[in-house]
Amino acid sequence: MADIQVEEKSKGGKKKPKKGDARVDMTPMVDLMSLLITFFMLTAAFSKPKVMEIVLPEKIKKDEKVDPPKIADSRTLNIILGPDDKVFWYPGKADPDVTVLQETDFSAEGIRQILLERNRALFRKIDQFEKDVISGKIDIKQDSMRSAISQLKKDDDTGPIVLIKAYKTSKYKNFVDIIDEMSIVGIARYIFTDIDWIEEKLVVDALNRDAAAAAATASGSAQ
Amino acid sequence: MPKIKLGAKSPRIDMTPMVDLFTLLLTFFILTATFRPTESAPVDTPFSVSEKPMMDANVMTVLIAKDNRIFFNVDNGPDTILKFRPKILAEMGKRYNIEFTEDELRKFEKTGTSVGVPIQEMKAYLAAKNSEDKTALETGVPIDSTDNQLALWILFARQVNPAVNTMIKGDADVEFPVVKKVLDILQDKNVNRFNLITNLRAVEITEEQITE
Numbered sequence: 014m015a016d017i018q019v020e021e022k023s024k025g026g027k028k029k030p031k032k033g034d035a036r037v038d039m040t041p042m043v044d045l046m047s048l049l050i051t052f053f054m055l056t057a058a059f060s061k062p063k064v065m066e067i068v069l070p071e072k073i074k075k076d077e078k079v080d081p082p083k084i085a086d087s088r089t090l091n092i093i094l095g096p097d098d099k100v101f102w103y104p105g106k107a108d109p110d111v112t113v114l115q116e117t118d119f120s121a122e123g124i125r126q127i128l129l130e131r132n133r134a135l136f137r138k139i140d141q142f143e144k145d146v147i148s149g150k151i152d153i154k155q156d157s158m159r160s161a162i163s164q165l166k167k168d169d170d171t172g173p174i175v176l177i178k179a180y181k182t183s184k185y186k187n188f189v190d191i192i193d194e195m196s197i198v199g200i201a202r203y204i205f206t207d208i209d210w211i212e213e214k215l216v217v218d219a220l221n222r223d224a225a226a227a228a229a230t231a232s233g234s235a236q
Numbered sequence: 237m238p239k240i241k242l243g244a245k246s247p248r249i250d251m252t253p254m255v256d257l258f259t260l261l262l263t264f265f266i267l268t269a270t271f272r273p274t275e276s277a278p279v280d281t282p283f284s285v286s287e288k289p290m291m292d293a294n295v296m297t298v299l300i301a302k303d304n305r306i307f308f309n310v311d312n313g314p315d316t317i318l319k320f321r322p323k324i325l326a327e328m329g330k331r332y333n334i335e336f337t338e339d340e341l342r343k344f345e346k347t348g349t350s351v352g353v354p355i356q357e358m359k360a361y362l363a364a365k366n367s368e369d370k371t372a373l374e375t376g377v378p379i380d381s382t383d384n385q386l387a388l389w390i391l392f393a394r395q396v397n398p399a400v401n402t403m404i405k406g407d408a409d410v411e412f413p414v415v416k417k418v419l420d421i422l423q424d425k426n427v428n429r430f431n432l433i434t435n436l437r438a439v440e441i442t443e444e445q446i447t448e
Contacts, residue, residue: 039251046258053265064403064431065286072423094412121439179412185300186408188415189282189432197285197439 067192069205090131090173092124093212094183094191100124101180101219107211114219119190128198131173138165139199166201175203180216277301277352277374282408284434294399297433298386298422299350300406304414305376308389309350310400320396321345327392328355328385354378355385379417386418390425405433 086105093101093114100123101114117123129136139162145151146158153161177191188205195203279299299307310320322341329336332355336344340362352374353361364370379386393400402422406415422430 036248039255043251043255043258046255046262050258050261050265053262053269057265057269061289062281062433063284063286063436064288064290065284065434066288066429066431068429069419069423071426071428179416181411181413183412184408185406185410185412185415186282188412189284189408189434192432193284193286193434193439 065189065192065196067205084174088172088174089176090128091176091178091212092191093208093216094177094179094187095216095220096180096182098184098187100187100191101216102127103215107209107215109211109214112215114215116219116223119187119194124191125194125198128173128175128194128200132198132200135166135169135172135201136199138169166199169201172201175200177203177205178208178212179205180208180213277303277305277307279405279407280409281405281433281435283437284432285437285439286434287436288431290403290431290433291401294397294401295403296390296393296400297350297403297405298390298418300404300410300414300418301376302407302409304410305352305374306379306386306414306418307350307352307374308377308386309348310389310393310397318397319345320393323396324389324392325358327396328388329358331388331392332356334359351389352376354383379421384421387421387425390422390427394425394427401431402427402429403431403433 089105091103091105091107095101095116098119100117100119102117102124103112103114105112117127142151142162142165146153175195177188179188192203192205277299279301296308296310299309301307310324322345325336325341325344328334334355336359340359343362344358351358354375354377357373357375361370361373364373377386377389378384390402404415404418419430422428
């Protein structure tokens with residue numbers, strides 16, 4: 014009923030509906046959409062975390078009799094992750110009477126320099142190879158480049174064999190850092206193994222030495 | 237000469253094509269966006285130079301939170317269609333003589349969050365209404381040698397989906413022995429290839445350092 018009444022009224026007034034602009038202002042809609050698009054694009058691009066692959070040696074079962082692989086002492090470099098982001102290292106084989114742990118850290122002048130010193134030949138080779146690829150001297154596809162680098166690493170017989178061990182108070186961060194360092198310096202052979210009792214003792218000695226030295230300087234400055 | 241008069245045109249620009257395009261783009265990004273459910277424990281991953289992106293499918297993740305709690309997650313992302321999650325939970329229930337109803341299995345499938353409760357508490361966890369109750373139950377997956385539930389989760393995840401890749405997402409400040417324990421459990425189950433989830437950082441070696 015109401016409809017009819019309204020109709021009659023408008024007829025009586027002889028009013029025609031005003032012909033307005035049929036266009037709708039789309040600016041706010043476009044604003045909102047661009048915002049949303051930006052948001053979704055950014056979240057799509059940045060939400061993916063990176064992964065670092067690591068392969069650990071297969072565990073030797075207790076009932077299996079397998080000799081551990083023999084490696085040359087002269088090429089081995091032992092790295093022990095210590096507490097408070099300290100890194101201890103010693104070359105060759107651990108001897109409780111002779112071996113003294115050297116202390117360093119994760120800075121660019123720290124463990125990286127030590128590793129680089131020993132791995133210079135291989136690192137140069139890889140570096141030169143990458144430069145040649147970039148400058149166009151060697152024409153090679155991305156996929157085969159990776160395998161070529163791993164071949165270079167395989168052929169290398171001068172670089173160190175790094176044994177990584179973690180002391181019980183080290184952090185997960187240290188573990189990731191040291192493996193990262195291996196890939197930065199391009200170490201061909203590295204392995205993560207358990208720490209043995211000789212090394213644990215050496216670390217304790219080194220930490221005590223540190224503490225004693227710190228105490229000595231503290232008392233020295235007090236006097 | 238007759239004067240050419242330009243009609244007074246409105247300065248409006250026709251935005252329809254632009255809106256069309258935007259709508260298309262927006263639809264595309266919304267549909268491709270993968271929503272990861274928020275994790276119950278915040279984890280600050282360490283940094284590395286690795287540029288390998290994390291894979292989308294066939295992933296199981298072991299989370300190690302700052303307070304040494306262990307979480308386990310499977311079947312996130314595109315795997316969801318294959319319904320691995322309820323299968324794995326059913327297997328776990330069978331081992332511990334806990335019968336999960338269809339409803340509970342479906343609920344477990346839908347919540348994509350990682351498992352942080354002992355299996356004995358799983359029923360209560362799935363029945364919990366609000367997030368506070370859920371968080372209170374999340375004491376971490378037991379990894380003691382007497383009741384090594386993480387090992388079983390890994391075992392069943394690998395049985396249900398043999399192609400699964402192992403991810404470890406640890407907090408940077410977790411004590412290493414905890415990580416070592418997780419690595420040992422994984423190696424006991426013959427998983428020797430891991431992917432550590434990290435954030436990207438840039439490192440460069442200068443010319444001097446090489447030639448020095």
